[in-house]
Amino acid sequence: MGRKNKQNPFAAKKRQKKEQAASGSDRRTEPYEEIKRDNEKFEKYYRLQNICVDAAEWQQFSVTIRENLPSAFRVTGFKDEAKALLNIIKTELFAEYIRGVAELRGTPADQVERPLCLPWYPDGLAYQLHLTRKDIRRSEPLYRLHNFLINETNAGAISRQEAVSMIPPIVLDVKPTDKVLDMCAAPGSKTAQLIEALHAEPEKYRIPPGFVLANDVDNNRCYMLVHQAKRLNSPCFLVTNHDSAYFPNLMKSAANGMKAVMKFNKILCDVPCSGDGTLRKNPDIWLKWNLAQAYNLHGIQYRIIRRGAEMLEVGGRLVYSTCSLNPIENEAVIQRIVSDYQGALEIVDASHLLPGLKCKPGLTEWKLASKEVDEVYSNFKDVPDKYHTIIRPNMFPLPKDQMANLGLEKCIRILPHFQDTGGFFVAVLCKKRQFPFEINDDKHLFPKKTEVETGTKSSENIQIDEGKSVPWGPQRKRRRLHGYKEDPYVFFEENDHDWKEMREFFDLDGSLNYRCLLTRCVTEKKKNVYYCSELIRDLVLLNEDSIKIINTGVKAFARCENRHTDHPFRLAQEGLQTTNAFMGPKRRVEISKDDLILLLKCTDPTKPPSTTLLKESTQERCKELSVGSCIIKYTDQRFTLNVVGWRGTSSLRAYVDKNETMHIMRLLGVDPSEFEINKYEKAREEALKTAEKTLEELPVNEIECVAEDAQND
Ligand SMILES: C[S@@+](CC[C@H](N)C(=O)[O-])C[C@H]1O[C@@H](n2cnc3c(N)ncnc32)[C@H](O)[C@@H]1O
Secondary structure, three states: OOOOHHHHHHHHHHHHHHHHHHHOHHHHOOOHHHHOOHHHHHHHHHHHHOOOHHHHHHHHHHHHHHOOOOOEEEEEOOOOHHHHHHHHHHHHHHHHHHHHHHHHHHHOOHHHHEEEOOOOHHOOEEEEEEEEEEHHHHOOOHHHHHHHHHHHHOOOEEOOOOOOHHHHHHHEEEEEEEEEEEEOOOOOOHHHHHHHHHOOOOOOOOOOOOOOEEEOOOOHHHHHHHHHHHOOOOOOOOEOOHHHHHHHOOOEHHHHEEEEEEEEEEEEEEEEOHHHHHHHOOOOOHHHHHHHHHHHHHHHHHHHHHHHHEEEEEEEEEEEEEOOOOOOOOOHHHHHHHHHHOOOOEEOOHHHOOOOOOOEOOOOOOOOOOOOOOOOOOOOOOOOOHHHOOOOOOOOOOOHHHHHHOHHOOEEEEEEHHHOOEEEEEEEEEOOOOOHHHHHHHHHOOOOOOHHOOOOOOOHHHOOOOOOOEEEEEEOOOOOOOOOOOOOEEOOOOHHHHHHHHHHHOOOOOOOOOOEEOOOOOOOOOEEEEOOOHHHHHHHHHHHOOOOEEOOOOEEEEOOOOOOOOOOOEEOOOHHHHHHHHOOOOHHHEEHHHHHHHHOOOOOOOOOOOOOOHHHHHHHHHHHOEEEEEEEEEOOOEEEEEEEEEOOOOOOOOOOOOHHHHHHHHHHHHHHHHOOOOHHHHHHHHHHHHHHHHHOOOOHHHHHHHHHHHOOO
């Protein structure tokens, strides 16, 4: 077919969606209330699988899966102020919650059930509310609760996440030294949890030695990952865009200027799935549920976990998870990968990491069925020829004697009625020994060009013939991906003029590696300067030609030219967690609570607060500080807060956004309501204004008619 006649598949899909919407056949346009929460095939199929022990349990399952899902959130544990925020949540927020729910439901406050602390989430940091996301979003009595959740999420202090979705990162058990790969990461709620675990020991590691690499095949969804991670400001984070089933071997620096294949010791495969465990959140799945989807997905899921297992270090841990109830997407995939690698992978019991979680063991028996679930197959011989391409022999459970040694019962199955959640499946695997084709991985070192080492040139000269099956594992065909062209990653060089000035001005100590500073454009005048860890720098430089890197580094400095100072950069709030660890006392101001509140309340950029309004000791310190960016520090017994400040000629300003301002206000015990918006109130005011305007424009006799109509109504 000539190029001219080639259809753009994305445009075709878009067109199709538009046409569907216009003809009313797009089922997603139906409001959730009107969706009939029933599907005969679903019911028949899962009864067949015996996912519930008896009729009474089936009844419970059946009722719960038709109810809307309660929402949940967790507090970002590694932040200094986490405990204080948790305390505020348990007292002030829950008091507001009880008041709001009582008003909404018209019940006495003492009859409103408190949010549930999830017993299996570490340190009591996660809660489930007895409200759906829609309740919270659409009810005026709950607007303050809603504002709190949005604002604290944006400030990176909490994450709104479905309860069961918090489980895979917990059982992956990430430590600050781990090299973590999240293979199907977008939109990134689990990635955020992995990053938090990486930063869990800030006293021990200024910058964690490990990293999190988050990957997704969908270019647009990769930017959701960038957004998620931005809230957590980690310099040990990288986003890539690739098909995980064909993820290339990444290279890392080895001794003597050589490079070697990178292996990960923690891998999360939260694979694409049919999602019938999310029926409570996505009722439209009732309308389209069918078995063909599960059969199709099994192959993709297997290829992703297989590639994950290949990239896993010996002794490393891999977590496989889906939000599907279907054994074809769950136990059948695990059975296949474990039996394919004959003892190299072992299923691990991780239940001790989830104390109090109600769950069932993985299934060891299941049946397959035709698409309409009108024929049931217990083994491949029963399957009619016409289904042989979609139903494969390895989807069936192994014979009992082989099944007995596999350990599928160590997998975790969660059904919605156990603890009022969505449905979920998790399996934890450990790699016991190398796969046969990996034998050469450790032995093979590849020459590394000196330009690559110094960061002045990418690895274009390195000849790696990925088409060959050896020496470092099977390389499979690559899928061409589309998406935006990314700007380059330009690392600082030794004699960088800006670095010298920054080091001097901000009193940065020698342990901050300037080679880890980067910009995203090749220009004399740098705009934003980012910082990433040494391992991430190495990964970027050695692999940018073999994988599409979407984003890395936290913004540490931003250009901010001002006629009262020669230094052209200011600190960026995003990167403060990192830069703060390396800055000496020269550009720091310690202030009192009252001073901090005063600075935060001053939101008019044209009227920065005069230093004369601050405490005398702060005024004295300001006199010593030249004009420019600085760190404003506040400490009490509970926590230390650092915010970016700007010392003007006669002023001191805090450079924090609205979400951060409200977050700090709350922590300081100040009512942040003056920054809050009641969207319902605002809508009423807007409506009133519009009505008044309309009336002003109407002739007098029509006004009388409108008034009369209103009275009749
Ligand atoms: C279940 S979602 C992941 C949810 C995510 N882990 C989280 O917690 O927010 C599955 C993701 O896999 C991605 N995906 C599908 N096929 C993939 C593939 N072959 N390689 C990489 N990602 C893939 C989808 O784009 C989707 O974002």
